[in-house]
Amino acid sequence: MTTAQDIDSALNRIKRYIHKTPIITSSFLNHQLGHDVFFKVEAWQKVGAFKARGGINSVAHLVEQKKSPKRIIANSSGNHAQAIAWAAQQFNIPATIYAPQNISKVKARATLHYGASLELIETRAGVDDAVAAAAEENGVYWIPPYNHPDVIAGQGTAAREALTQLENVDAVFAPCGGGGLLSGTLVAFRAHSPNSNVFGVEPLLANDAAKSLRQGHIVKLAQPSSTLADGARTPSVGPLTFPHLQQLDDFFEAPEEAIIYWTQWLTHLLKVTLEPTSAMAMFGVTEWLKTQKSKKRVLVILSGGNIDQGTRHAIWENDFLDRLPKEL
Template identity: 60%
Template sequence: MPLTIHDIKNAQQRIAPFIKKTPILSSTLLNKWLGHEVFFKAECMQKIGAFKVRGACNTVSWLIENNIRPKKLIANSSGNHAQAVAYAARQFNIPSTIYMPKYASKVKIQATKAYGAHVDLSENRIITDEKVKKASEEEGTYWIHPFNNVKVIAGQGTAAYEALHQVNDIDAVFAPCGGGGLLSGTLIAARALASRAKVIGAEPLNANDAAESLRTGSIQKLTSTPDTLADGAMTMSVGDITFEYLKQLDDFYEVPEENIIYWTQWLTHLLKIHIEPTSAMAMEAAVQWLKKQKSKKKVVLVLSGGNIDHLVQKKIWNTNHLDITPNRHL
């Protein structure tokens, strides 16, 4: 059955004890340069530093609520979902094992361990995904998929659900796309709470499996690990559940690495917060969409996370983009 706003409302109540209600931020200078009103849902200020905690906590809470207590929780992730499941497992004293690729952010690997999870590292995401699938066959083990799970999607949708109660009369909502969980939940929330608002996604051009899937009408899978700084969007393919929601989006943008870096620098500077490159993709999508509008618009962007290790920081700031202001960049 398709998810509804009631699933997201229930998720919001379920996870309330475990998460933060993150703030809405804006930049007067950015709005002046763009000629539009842009609001940011700062999930980089969330528990574990990313929206992923919403889906993980909703899933585990739902299991406990329905008297299903796994002996072990497992997950596969390149970072933020790993931390989220480890955090959620700790809240209910359930052992957890997280399967991660070795190239995952060192900060995210360390944080996952700090939340009490056992971390199993593999050479690449393909091996990681194979390991978690095999481990899920063990009795008493529950696999919390990073996006292709209805409870995860409902939990992720609570970010937009909150945002659309914090900001009224929105013309469009933007969110990044990895496996599509956040974007699917955002679509469900927006269709119910702001029916006239467009819902628009973004992913790295270098990891554009979702865009290819939307173009062809069938799920396309990457054949190798993508070369992108947006590690939150390095999934090999979208899921069969999320794909059905992605097909309902109003628009979708593929963002080059240079633009991801550009907006990571500028949003960090303008909003005075840490944001991951994955979050910055939504800003480039918003800019491209706003350029086509003939009247002033009011939009919300979900800043998905803010966990960045020093190696990624070096790559982001290797070249200074702050000498080209957004009004000149456009």
């Protein structure tokens, strides 16, 4: 299990490489909801996503321990691919990323830009088989997208950093794909803001984590998900993240319309380019706030801002800005 000390060590290790991302808010949204909602903008992080934190922590920790591999490999559908490519570049270590063929084009181009090789494979299962086989080669080190202690600790630095920027947080919300960000967020808040509620949100169309939590064991998606929240299309959470997720205060499953709605509204109000995976956390926020009888201070971790033309078109195909947040 990842500890608060692991996260503090990670933050000290990576702070020279990453941005200390800002926390912003919208007075209009706060007025509409009747609560104060703050946003940790990891869309402005290196590589455009929180994944840079886990990626650079994993590689830097290897180097710190004098265990630099001949090659680093990773399996990813997008942001983790960029993060590992960028992190490996910082230490001049060759990297190969294995990804499904439906990887976001903008994320694929960025991965190549950071100097990594990109192996595209038809299915997620094929990707997992290929990276596992490559990991058996001598001198190769595999950094998976979430089921790795240094990745979880690195992702937790976003929440740890936020707690130095914002006080008196009643609740924090983070999106859930494989559970790395959410696990790290939980550990950081339980240690440094124990009275805060910690919540996760995932797409209803990719609700493997919710099913796993209900059944008490890890459940995999029966088939690939079509959710617009491509960062949460992971087939299952991991054995390292699941025990952390079981400690959450609650978990929400966002319908596609709500994901699109909040992607439009947050882009409009915050003037930040956001992935649907980031914005879907607001579904959980509004569902929880409906049950609250006093004014709350809520933190949302906006996980990333890498979005390609096809997803952008799907988001803006219908206009939801004529429905104010208070009307939900």
